[in-house]
Amino acid sequence: MIATHSDAPEAPTSAPKAGTPATEVADGAAAGGAGVPHVVGRVDDVPPGEGRAFVAGDVQVAVFRLRDGSLHATQAACPHSGGPLADGQTDASVLVCPLHLYAFRWTDGACTGAAPPVQLFPVAEQDGALVVTV
Amino acid sequence: MTAVLGGRPEGMSTLHFAMDDADGIDSRQRLVVVGNGMAGARVVEEVLERGGGDQFAITVFGEEPHGNYNRIMLSHVLAGEEHEDDIVLNSHDWYAGQGVTLRAGVRVDRIDTHAKIVYAADGTTTAYDQLVLATGSRSFIPPMTGLYTGEEQLLPGVFGFRTIDDTRAMLAAAAEHERAVVVGGGLLGLEAARALQGHGLQVEVVHAGTHLMNQQLAAEAGAILATSVEALGIVVHLATRTTEAIGPDRVRGVVLADGRAIDADMLVIAAGIRPVTEVALLSGLEVERGIVVDDQLRTDDPDVYAVGECAQHRGELYGLVAPVWEQARVLADLLTGTDPDAEYHGSRTATKLKVAGVDVATMGVNRPERDTDEFLVISEPRRGVHLSVVVRDDKLVGATLLGDTRKVAFLTQAFDRGTPLPAERIRLLVDLSDGAAEVGVAELPGDSQVCNCNGVTKQALVDTVRAGTTSVGGCMDATRAGKGCGSCKSLVKQVVEWAADGDVTEDASASWYVPGIPLAKPELIAAIRDRQLRSVSAVFTALAPGGEEDAKSKMGLTSLLRLVWGAEYEQENDAKFINDRVHGNIQRDGTFSVVPQMKGGVTTAAQLRTIADVAEKYEVPMIKVTGGQRIDLLGVRKEDLPAMWADLGMPSGYAYGKSFRTVKTCVGTDFCRFGLGDSTQLGIDLETRFQGIESPAKIKMAVVGCPRNCAEAYVKDVGVVAVGNGKWEVYVGGAAGATIRKGDLLATVDSPAAVMELSGRFIQYYRENANWLERTYDFVPRVGLEQIRAVLLEGSEEVLAELDAGLQRSIDAYTDPWGQDGGQPATPGQFRTALPLVDLPMVPVR
Numbered sequence A: 001m002i003a004t005h006s007d008a009p010e011a012p013t014s015a016p017k018a019g020t021p022a023t024e025v026a027d028g029a030a031a032g033g034a035g036v037p038h039v040v041g042r043v044d045d046v047p048p049g050e051g052r053a054f055v056a057g058d059v060q061v062a063v064f065r066l067r068d069g070s071l072h073a074t075q076a077a078c079p080h081s082g083g084p085l086a087d088g089q090t091d092a093s094v095l096v097c098p099l100h101l102y103a104f105r106w107t108d109g110a111c112t113g114a115a116p117p118v119q120l121f122p123v124a125e126q127d128g129a130l131v132v133t134v
Numbered sequence B: 001m002t003a004v005l006g007g008r009p010e011g012m013s014t015l016h017f018a019m020d021d022a023d024g025i026d027s028r029q030r031l032v033v034v035g036n037g038m039a040g041a042r043v044v045e046e047v048l049e050r051g052g053g054d055q056f057a058i059t060v061f062g063e064e065p066h067g068n069y070n071r072i073m074l075s076h077v078l079a080g081e082e083h084e085d086d087i088v089l090n091s092h093d094w095y096a097g098q099g100v101t102l103r104a105g106v107r108v109d110r111i112d113t114h115a116k117i118v119y120a121a122d123g124t125t126t127a128y129d130q131l132v133l134a135t136g137s138r139s140f141i142p143p144m145t146g147l148y149t150g151e152e153q154l155l156p157g158v159f160g161f162r163t164i165d166d167t168r169a170m171l172a173a174a175a176e177h178e179r180a181v182v183v184g185g186g187l188l189g190l191e192a193a194r195a196l197q198g199h200g201l202q203v204e205v206v207h208a209g210t211h212l213m214n215q216q217l218a219a220e221a222g223a224i225l226a227t228s229v230e231a232l233g234i235v236v237h238l239a240t241r242t243t244e245a246i247g248p249d250r251v252r253g254v255v256l257a258d259g260r261a262i263d264a265d266m267l268v269i270a271a272g273i274r275p276v277t278e279v280a281l282l283s284g285l286e287v288e289r290g291i292v293v294d295d296q297l298r299t300d301d302p303d304v305y306a307v308g309e310c311a312q313h314r315g316e317l318y319g320l321v322a323p324v325w326e327q328a329r330v331l332a333d334l335l336t337g338t339d340p341d342a343e344y345h346g347s348r349t350a351t352k353l354k355v356a357g358v359d360v361a362t363m364g365v366n367r368p369e370r371d372t373d374e375f376l377v378i379s380e381p382r383r384g385v386h387l388s389v390v391v392r393d394d395k396l397v398g399a400t401l402l403g404d405t406r407k408v409a410f411l412t413q414a415f416d417r418g419t420p421l422p423a424e425r426i427r428l429l430v431d432l433s434d435g436a437a438e439v440g441v442a443e444l445p446g447d448s449q450v451c452n453c454n455g456v457t458k459q460a461l462v463d464t465v466r467a468g469t470t471s472v473g474g475c476m477d478a479t480r481a482g483k484g485c486g487s488c489k490s491l492v493k494q495v496v497e498w499a500a501d502g503d504v505t506e507d508a509s510a511s512w513y514v515p516g517i518p519l520a521k522p523e524l525i526a527a528i529r530d531r532q533l534r535s536v537s538a539v540f541t542a543l544a545p546g547g548e549e550d551a552k553s554k555m556g557l558t559s560l561l562r563l564v565w566g567a568e569y570e571q572e573n574d575a576k577f578i579n580d581r582v583h584g585n586i587q588r589d590g591t592f593s594v595v596p597q598m599k600g601g602v603t604t605a606a607q608l609r610t611i612a613d614v615a616e617k618y619e620v621p622m623i624k625v626t627g628g629q630r631i632d633l634l635g636v637r638k639e640d641l642p643a644m645w646a647d648l649g650m651p652s653g654y655a656y657g658k659s660f661r662t663v664k665t666c667v668g669t670d671f672c673r674f675g676l677g678d679s680t681q682l683g684i685d686l687e688t689r690f691q692g693i694e695s696p697a698k699i700k701m702a703v704v705g706c707p708r709n710c711a712e713a714y715v716k717d718v719g720v721v722a723v724g725n726g727k728w729e730v731y732v733g734g735a736a737g738a739t740i741r742k743g744d745l746l747a748t749v750d751s752p753a754a755v756m757e758l759s760g761r762f763i764q765y766y767r768e769n770a771n772w773l774e775r776t777y778d779f780v781p782r783v784g785l786e787q788i789r790a791v792l793l794e795g796s797e798e799v800l801a802e803l804d805a806g807l808q809r810s811i812d813a814y815t816d817p818w819g820q821d822g823g824q825p826a827t828p829g830q831f832r833t834a835l836p837l838v839d840l841p842m843v844p845v846r
């Protein structure tokens, strides 16, 4: 009955860099400059409304699939005190860290409270694959 | 300890922008501000507000590495009432966003006023056109033998109280020590004393004056204050000084002028402040006690200004923030040319003790000074109350409120604004109940400052209301008005009510069940039933404004849906807090804790053996007996949870949820020679019946076999006490966590079955009527014991049957979450790590 194995973290992506750069970037405006796209997993790995953590290149990222279908990616550790952001809760405008409940805006990563901003990464779906550019 | 307050994630920054002088392409004037405290930062804000960003390239030097923070609030931080992150006014990011160069952590050494160059301690030079000195004050350290270990190096355990670093150091020391001496019985000293006492220290105050707060209070008021402070358990020594700090390695005590010695392991010096004037002195500017400025806040050099506590204006030095705000406005008017004739004519000051446990507010003078002054005093030493006002030419020129500050908002307004006073002067101090209207807020001019601590004007509040924030709390959040010393709260409320013109929205958080759905709990429950809403997303779609989901409302809604629908609620994992998604309590490093059920605190050798084996197999960093009478396995990796549960083969103890938690028991009749009832068995039965039931907040119970109360039943949400002859008392609304409250006796019943029935009904009544996150210790007094009794003891059969059925629905819906999700994850990756590159656990291993 032990279910951990299907659940274990993806082997840190030996997954190849995507052949074509991600062109449809969900939140490119707020995200950093020209990075390298990485296929980190399948869209289905992230249940609606939740977040999951992946490794893109050598960067750990948290990817969220909101209930409206949009995808967002942030740094995995909370800028406030290292909290696991993928375990946070979301709505259409913010991500809430599970440790001290600071909220971060999807639009620009800014914290609605006094914590520093979170870094956003472009993320897109390509044929069911999740492509994160870091 | 070294975190930079208001800093950037990359660490401390010295930001440089294209407009730096080195580039030479910026045509703007160069404005340099020395000092990043309340005054310096406020000048920058006021200049920017007047469009000064286009006129000036601004550079701010701050000796402290932090962003700009609200120094006033350090008292609250020391008292543990406020987190340091919440007192940041302008973070490093704010400066960056405004295009202001912040040189945080860089001290300025001197200025060459002829060459117009600033020399900083890091060796850099910065040219300026206009310069503002805002270097503030430092703690005055009175001479004392043995106070220093080396040059400038205070004996370990000795603290000033001026900066966030001082405050952090005191907080760290307070956690380790027992006895503190505070030197100085003024505002700051009393706030420090009370804050340290709140951390459990025994505190003595040594004050050189003949009465406390002698700067603000007359002698009789000071004497009453001393009595009130001593009643709090703080020892006060008046009219004496500390002459020696006893060392040698760290402070061990102090010696007073009269030869007495007091043991102490912390010595806090709050004996006044001295303006920081070194930069001005070394730069050849005129300095007396402070940096001398004229009515345009200019020093004797036409391009150098001084504001804040370092400035001496018309012979006065100020030690409060209200003058800082006024000066900053005048200076910004002058610098930007908004009002080239602006002048500062001095300030009248008002103060309030913020964390002292005794209410004290003072303004202006405390005694009549002229023959024609009117003076009204109400003194009730036994009650610790002393109120007085001084009226001159029909204007309020001074007030003292000690022990009763109900009239502070009105008096502050009259004092600041010179608003008309009631003819019957006694109305200034007490409310006479003939309904005569007070001076209204309508007459207040827009620029009058409502909140002095955070410098919020009436106009700012009015604008916030006009922009659509029509709740008092909303306006307070948006402007920070009322979030300093708190003395202006009632004035803020009046202004908001006036501005909203009767259209004040009740504070959302106050009446709505969750912030994202504008309905109180009964209406929300009705709507959920009517529309058959079974999932959190369905609730948002149907009931939220614009159908928008709200992250911070999800957890409360999940709980409510389970209350309403029991097993027929439609589970959505994203609507649950992480604890409820993985059935463990998240730890600081992202690992979880595992607390198996151990009903009534009773375990077996076999259970202990299994727990021991599992702890070894999964290398659990710490095994701990909890305050709830069971065993906690802490620091478990998320991905190990299902396997651990399977190996344990025990149900979850629900130590993580807003739900029924544990029933603590004592050994009762079976073993204890005093036992009057079988408390252990009753505890086990209660835990079996109520296990896992979700509720507005935690429910903790205890059953004890006699009133000796060994399992602390008097301070539980539901506490049961055997009193003999088969009778049991049922207490509700008790607490011994953040709040301590003895439960109220709901009823005495005569069988364990009756206890089960009554406590079940209470739990269900609480579940249906309490606000989200409202513990029973708030709920019971809010609703009133009488009301609860009326429903649960005298209510109709029908109502009671409904309560019973509602609870039964949830009892029937119970499934052990460990058994369930352990075998079959609820969503893909439910137990996957959220920090894949971090080697967890990072919590210490014991």
Ligand code: SRM
Binding pocket: B585, B586, B587, B588, B593, B595, B624, B625, B626, B627, B628, B629, B630, B631, B632, B634, B654, B655, B661, B662, B664, B698, B700, B735, B736, B737, B738, B739, B775
């Ligand atoms: C493990 C335990 C401390 C221990 O080592 O003994 C504990 C640990 C925590 N308590 Fe507690 N409390 C524990 C017994 C208590 C008790 C004593 C008791 O249950 O008899 C109290 C006072 C009784 C009460 O609740 O009134 C207690 C009053 C609190 C409070 C204050 C609640 C209040 O409103 O007064 C909080 C904060 C909160 O709920 O918001 C809290 C919150 C917490 C949290 C859950 C903090 C958090 O949100 O993460 C701690 C989880 C630590 C972790 O990571 O696992 N804990 N906590 C105890 C677990 C008991 C158990 O077996 O279930």
Ligand SMILES: Cc1cc2nc3c(=O)[nH]c(=O)nc-3n(C[C@H](O)[C@H](O)[C@H](O)COP(=O)(O)OP(=O)(O)OC[C@H]3O[C@@H](n4cnc5c(N)ncnc54)[C@H](O)[C@@H]3O)c2cc1C
Binding pocket: B034, B035, B036, B037, B038, B039, B040, B061, B062, B063, B064, B071, B072, B073, B074, B075, B106, B107, B108, B109, B134, B135, B136, B137, B161, B162, B163, B188, B276, B279, B307, B308, B309, B310, B318, B319, B320, B321, B322, B324, B351, B352, B354, B485
């Ligand atoms: C614990 C506490 C509680 C208080 N409570 C109240 C209250 O309830 N009500 C009230 O009105 N007032 C209160 N005050 C007083 C209030 O905080 C001050 O009046 C206010 O901070 C003065 O502002 P300032 O800018 O002049 O000085 P500061 O805020 O002290 O700022 C001066 C800044 O200049 C920096 N600096 C100094 N020299 C240099 C240099 N050479 N180079 C670079 N930087 C330099 C310092 O590091 C400091 O950050 C309280 C003060 C304290 C400490």
Ligand code: SF4
Binding pocket: none
């Ligand atoms: S008292 Fe409770 S909440 Fe506070 S640190 Fe201890 S376990 Fe955590």
Ligand code: FES
Binding pocket: A078, A079, A080, A081, A082, A083, A097, A098, A099, A100, A101, A102
């Ligand atoms: S770690 Fe994220 S809010 Fe504190």
